[in-house]
Structures are given as structure tokens and as C-alpha cells.
Amino acid sequence: MKLIEIKNLHVNIDDKEILKGFDLDINRGEVHAIMGPNGTGKSTLASALVGKPDYEVTAGKVIFKGKDLLEMEIEERALEGLFLAFQYPVEIPGVSMINFMKTVVDARRKHNNEDPISPVDFLNLVKKSSKLVGINDKMKGRAVNEGFSGGEKKKNEIFQMAMLQPDLAILDELDSGLDIDSLKHVAEAINKLRNKNNAFLIITHYQRLLDYIVPDYVHIMNDGKIVKSGGKELAMELESMGYDDIMSKN
């Protein structure tokens, strides 16, 4: 069974059609990258998949782990194992990272009919995940994203992903706001989290990120749908030719 099947997805924002028949299948163990010029609907795809309100699906279907994803509320999709690393993570003043993560981890455990995580297990999980991503203790003690630098916010997204171990993680413009050292570090963490049971959908404007997280498939998106798919070499080709040339080639 495929992890996710996206069929002929049409999405409107404020009655304007942004996604115009998007198709994509992802299996467990795969890493897909979606590239494309600004304004082609890459982030809209991410938002529509996780179920943000204001994104109106007008046609198509999405089957995630055999279930109709579009029928689910935003939090149900998350509990089913869909994770979005936000392009612009928001600040949650006054809510400590630890309290936030404990609440979230326990919400998931409850969803799976498990008891709340024990303090020891929880702290071990925090320790392991923060070491993997390179989050320091100071960050953990602060309120969620409050006063974090752009890079810290992105790291924090991957830290949360490491804590939650989703089946499918969508990384929306992960490289924006990250300096090259942080980018390498975060990419390394993601590579360590890759396994045969999970999958990643990487949305990026630049090829740079894909030097460090090597995808199995690259898709080029334009005007609300995929116009070209290929292996990792497609990203290289794109880098040398630019979007205009590669799309006019089709």
C-alpha cells in the first residue's frame, strides 16, 4: 500500500484556483523533492495536505495510509502521522518547549490508546532528539519559538519531528533562514531519521538543500501541477539550466 496517494488535487484560496490537478504517490522509505518557481503552489500543497482552514479543496482525493485524508480535521491528520515543518513557525508565548512537547506527545499516545509517557522516558526522548538536531538546553527552557532566530526556529521544527516520528514529514522551505553550517547539521539529522517506514516530501526553491538530503525523486511544479519528474539528477539539471529552460524543454 502506498503511504499517500494524491489524485487530481484542485485547491482554491479565496476562490482563486492555485492547485490545478496535482498528482503524486509516495511510498514508505522514499524521499521526494518538489521544486518550482515562486507562486506555483508548492506551499499551498503543503497547507492543503495538513488541512489548514482557508484552503478549499474543490476536486480530487488524497488517501493517506488507506484513509481519506481530506475528511479529517487538521489535528486528526497530525495524529495519523502527517507532520509539517512550517516555513514560518509561529511563536507561542509563555508555553515552554517542554510543556508543549509533553502535551503533544501525550495527545498522540492517547490517540493510540497508550498511557501518558513517563517522565523518565520523556526526558530521554527529549535528550536524544535534541542531541540529534543540535538543540541546546537554553532553547528547551524557553517558550515555543519565542525570541528564536530564524535558524533556531527551523531547527526546532526538526526537533519536534524527531520527537514525534511521523510517517510522512513535509518540509516546507526548510533551508530558508538556515546558515550553511546549520543546514548541514539539520540535513544530517534528517538523514539519520530516514528509514524504510517513513517518507519525506521536501519543498524547496533551491537545489542547495538537496546536496545534503539526497532525494529519490525530484518533481518540478509549475502553475499548480507537476510538469516534470525524475531522479535526483533532475535537480542538478535544473540548477544549471534554470526553471524557464527546463520547462520550455517540455
Next chain:
Amino acid sequence: MEQVKNKVIDEFANKDYEFGFTTDIEMELAPKGLNEDIVRYISDKKGEPQWMLDYRLKAYRYWLTMKMPNWSHLKIPKIDYQDLSYFAAPKDMPKYESLDEVDPELIKTFNKLGIPLEEQKRLTGIAVDAVFDSVSVKTTFQETLKELDIIFCSMSDAIKEHPDLVKKYIGSVVPHTDNYYAALNAAVFSDGSFCYIPKGVRCPVELSTYFRINTAGTGQFERTLIVADDDSYVSYLEGCTAPQRDENQLHAAVVEIIAENNSEVKYSTVQNWYPGNKEGKGGIYNFVTKRAICKGNGSKVSWTQVETGSAITWKYPSTILKGDDSIAEFYSVAVTNNHQQADTGSKMIHLGKNSKSTIVSKGISIGQSQNTYRGMVKFGKNAHNSRNHSQCDSLLMGDRCGAHTYPYIKVENNTGIVEHEATTSKIADDQLNYLKQRGLDEEQAVSLLVNGYAKEVLKQLPMEFAAEATKLLSISMEGSVG
């Protein structure tokens, strides 16, 4: 989107009142109405000395000359003071020596409220005085306190057993002439708690009073007097609940705190009087006068309140900073929901040199409620080098509620510093979506956000109370780890 948001808010707003039960217990009720005979009746029922009756009558006569205040941002329906009963007490209850003697129904009530009355709950380290309707039912922990010469008892007992202390301090911070409700309280107050911490004593347990209005058609007027003598410390907690009733019930309490030289008093309230139903029917009118005086040099008074209940709240816990180098703090979270109205805040009156005060007020308005912060900061002529910092934040949920801020600042000494900060915010959709994307449902997400918003105040509460307060705000508990 608007619909979804309103759904969240409605669900959050429509949580049922948890403490709306009544207790079936035989009550002795004063006849309805208010006149000198009723004042005498109350005083007589309580076996009070003449000086107390005289005080009551003086207050009553003064009250007759007063009018209900109308300056607040509240719509208060007309109250018929002759249609209330001013005294209600469980029948046949002269004095309880042990819990075995207490009516089991009453014990059941307190258990439902989670009030740690039973012996085994001594472990929680809280001494409790429970005021049921008008009469103090049981004060725990007496032995421990006695060893330290701490007096913690009902006001009625204090009047009989410690008349000199009561005489010296009662009405010294809130005189009977202070305001309409204070005058009314002075005339008809039924019971309350009295607490005296002797010189140099640090009270080892949290002292706590729980107030419960049970009987229909009654008002509750309790009076609390806390005196911290030189170099002493006490932390005092107060909790309140009431049954669900269609009628409005009046609660007009007076709290007076006196802090002598280098003493410290911490007063925490979790106020959860019945707020009325979703249509705004019923609920408690909570018209309360709370005032402290930092009488001695280097003394400190700290007010913390979590206000979630009452149909109408009119309450301004205030501090007079008379002593040099005295410190006063006011931390408040006030949540209004449905048709609730709150007009609350603080007054900081600086008289002494180098006195410092802090006000942190967090208002949360939900549904169609109105939430007002009203505060006054005053620096007197001799309050050299004094400081105040006020921070008033309002959080609005939905578009049918209101938040209002009325700060008054009066400075008569130009060596002081007054700072006032105010913000108004709404829970942002992108914050909600972020939390939901991690797997939290709407209620959990809202709770977490509200918890974060109120954190500065909640962290001021003693541990025991913080748990209750967070639960009250239907908030998941902060930091069970780490």
C-alpha cells in the same frame, strides 16, 4: 473559518459549572430584609459583645446614607436589599471539635469541592477554615499553629477570644465609611477568618479559607482580617464556589491585611463563584473590598488572584504602602465568559519612601462578556524615590466580547518612576493551526495558549493552588516534568 473559530470559542465558553450542586442540610435562616433588628439578630445569634454590636449599628446607619456606586463599567440590575436574607447557618451547630461531629452531608460537600478537611490531608500542609454559608465550620491544623502562637480561627471566635486584637485592627484598613458594600458588610457580616502571626514567626503551612454559599435567597458577607506582626510571614489562600441558581446572589466581603515592620503577607484567591448560565441568568454578584496596608517599614504584601466566576465582579485588591521600603504586588488573571462582567484591578497608594509596587493584570474575555481593568497608582508627597510598574494585557476570544482598561495615575512627588504598559491581543489562527498540526484538538490548543498567556500570574500561586487554578482555566498542567 469564522464559523470554525466561533465553534472553538463556544465550546470553550460553554463548559459547565462544575460546582453547581446544593447540599441538603437544615438551615437556620434570618427573616428577609434589612433593618436594625436584623443587625441585632445577627449579633445576638453570634453571641457578640456590645462593642461589636455598636460597630455594626454604626455601620448600618452610615450605610443608610449611602448610594450604590455607579462609576464602574458594569451593568448591575437593581438589587432589592430587603429581599435578601442576611444570615443563614447550618442548624444546631454550636462548635465542632472533630470531624466526626460534623454533618456528613457537609463533609460530602467539602469533599466534592476537594477541600482538604480530612485529617489525612494534613499532609498537604494547608490549614483550612471553611465558611459554609455564613458560619465557619471547621478549622484544621489548630495544634500545629498553637505551638507557634499563631491565631487562625473564625471571625466569631476571634471577637470572643481575642477582642483586643480584633478591636485594634478591624476597620483600620477598610473603614465602615469606605464604600457602600464595605458599610453593608460591616453591618451584617456573618463570619469569616481571622489570622494573627506573632512577631518573628514564619507560618509553616498555607492558611486557607473556603467559602461556599449554599442556601437560596441569602447573601454572604464574610470578613477576613489578617495581621502579620513584625518580621513574620504568612501565605493565605482563599477559594470560593456556589450552587447553580437562577437567582442572583450577593456576596459582599471585606478583607483587611495589616503588615507590620519587615513582615510579608501573600494572599492568593481562586474565585469561582457560580457565573450564571449561558444566557446570563443567575450567578453571584461579587462586590468585594480587599485592602492591605504595608504599615511597617520593609513590609511586603502580594495579591494573586485568578478570577473565573461570578456574574458580576467588582473588586480591587489594593495596598497602601505606608512604610518606607515597602513592597506591594498585584497579579491577576480574570476570565470572563458568556454574559459575565468583571471590573477589577488594583490600587497602589505609595506614602512611604522607596516603596515599590508591581501590577500585572491579564484579562481574558470570551463569549459576550465584558472585562475591565481599573487601576490606580498614587505617589504621595513623601513617597520619595518610589516606583511602580503596571502591565495590563487583554486577550479577546471571538468578536462579541469587550476588554477595557482604565488606568489612573496620580503623582505628587517628582522623584518617583511610574511605568504603564498595556497590550490587547487575540488568539491568532496561525497559532491555533500550528498547535493543531502537532495533534492537539481545539480545546487543548486554546488551553495551552491561554495558559501561556496567563503564566506570569499563575506562577505566583502556591503549588497547591496553581493546580486548581490551571484546572479551572481548563488548562493542561504545566511541567509535570522538567
